[in-house]
Amino acid sequence: MKRTIIIALSVVALVFGVISYASAIGDDTTVKANVKTMLELTAPDTVVLNDGDEFEPDDSVTAPVTLAARSNKPATLTASPAPNTNATLASSVPTPGVANLRGGNIEYIDTLTASVNWDFDPGTGVEIGKVTYSLVQ
Numbered sequence: 001m002k003r004t005i006i007i008a009l010s011v012v013a014l015v016f017g018v019i020s021y022a023s024a025i026g027d028d029t030t031v032k033a034n035v036k037t038m039l040e041l042t043a044p045d046t047v048v049l050n051d052g053d054e055f056e057p058d059d060s061v062t063a064p065v066t067l068a069a070r071s072n073k074p075a076t077l078t079a080s081p082a083p084n085t086n087a088t089l090a091s092s093v094p095t096p097g098v099a100n101l102r103g104g105n106i107e108y109i110d111t112l113t114a115s116v117n118w119d120f121d122p123g124t125g126v127e128i129g130k131v132t133y134s135l136v137q
Helices: 002-026
Strands: 039-042 061-083 087-091 098-116 129-136
Touching: 039 129, 061 087, 087 129, 098 129
Parallel strands: none
Antiparallel strands: 039 061, 061 098, 061 129, 087 098
16 A cells, blocks of 8 residues: 555656646746947048039039948937038938938938138138038937
């Protein structure tokens, strides 16, 4: 009788052990990590309008500016042109900006339009102004 009780308890323990083992295999494991905020914007230091050719006062010239960005949250791109005295400078980035930019390989092409008046001396390297680009999450 003792032997039968020991065998029965052993079988019961074995069955519960297998059930516990099987349920452990079927459980989901949640994996978590902290993700670093990424926000980068790259713009050229200098843009030469009209491929470096001379242009006449009061004529408008344009030039494309390729901007590269990375953002892992929706971000907004803005441009703030600041022309020098006696010059005009405009950006094609719309106001209030280009919204919902997100990804690791964002490319945006801005078109700058500029002109100078008759007060500029002829020659190369005339600085028309500056454009400040911003990318905000």
